[in-house]
Amino acid sequence: MNPIDYSQQSEDYRRIEKAIRFIEENFRSRPTLDQIAAHVNLSRFHFDRLFKRWAGISPIQFLGTLTLDYTKQKLAESRSLLDAALAAGLSGPARLHDLFVTFDAMTPGEFKRMGAGLEIRYGFSPSPFGDCLIARTERGICHLGFVDGSNRADALSQLDAAWPGAVRVESRTDIRLIAGRIFNPEPADGSRPLHLQLKGTNFQINVWRALIAVPAGSFVTYQDMAGYIGQPRAFRAVANTIASNPVAYLIPCHRVIAKSGLIHRYRWGTVRKKAMVGWEAAGAG
Known part of the structure; x- marks a missing residue:
């Protein structure tokens, strides 16, 4: 079995964690995808791509699993x-x-x-x-x-x-x-x-x-x-x-x-x- 390099996923996680924390702290105001992306210093497009690379699903789908x-x-x-x-x-x-x-x-x-x-x-x-x-x-x-x-x-x-x-x-x-x-x-x-x-x-x-x-x-x-x-x-x-x-x-x-x-x-x-x-x-x- 070939070892898998998780360095990229580990790096992605730091931004995912920051995004989830932002959502937790601002859930009453229901932040938009653009606002979440901006908080982690990414465009909406790049944030969506990062999330799919890490989780395999979109940020919106992911957040649905936490309701x-x-x-x-x-x-x-x-x-x-x-x-x-x-x-x-x-x-x-x-x-x-x-x-x-x-x-x-x-x-x-x-x-x-x-x-x-x-x-x-x-x-x-x-x-x-x-x-x-x-x-x-x-x-x-x-x-x-x-x-x-x-x-x-x-x-x-x-x-x-x-x-x-x-x-x-x-x-x-x-x-x-x-x-x-x-x-x-x-x-x-x-x-x-x-x-x-x-x-x-x-x-x-x-x-x-x-x-x-x-x-x-x-x-x-x-x-x-x-x-x-x-x-x-x-x-x-x-x-x-x-x-x-x-x-x-x-x-x-x-x-x-x-x-x-x-x-x-x-x-x-x-x-x-x-x-x-x-x-x-x-x-x-």
Whole structure:
């Protein structure tokens, strides 16, 4: 499989993010496409072309995926899908996703050692949602986080906080190959699934496992997730676990939204969450 260069998409995302933020801040005045384009210092024509290059759809189509009507409709559809999966032990969508992502949890002993003696290979890579930091052990990907602006030091500090006893080794080429597999919407036939190595309590592991079962283009609520793991009253603990997700995108916490249909509360920013939702909706056709 040939690696994909996401440098252009990553650069495009910076303007997409700026445009979405402008729309959020001015939604009451309903800014026109010309006004949005001007805010990111582009003509209407060039802004439209940039958006289609990044998302595959027009800005107007993209914004339609972020409306309450759309999210409520998709939430209802997703709930029906996952209710059916629940009856089969979440094996329905999970089985499909397992073709792409698998994972195992650290043993209690490994958890207690907090990564002591473990070698973690890491690197930064462009992605469709800006630069990201990816790290892996011999057993799988253990971290994926997005860089806030150009603050790579903060991104690394989050990795170190999660694995304080590990030894970091930079591996740019390896990590960019992994990024190509993560964000390529059409992985090559016969390629091995991406494997994750996760460190968490039994409760956290169960939540992250259930999250992997949520298909692209679908939504669930925090309450839904609590019900799916058999602890309907634990939705606040579920929300905290989702907020501490160590592997963004592959464990798709961006697909969890409020009961009202609002898209918010994301570790790497609400704007990035909205960008992910719209990008996946475009890919889902």
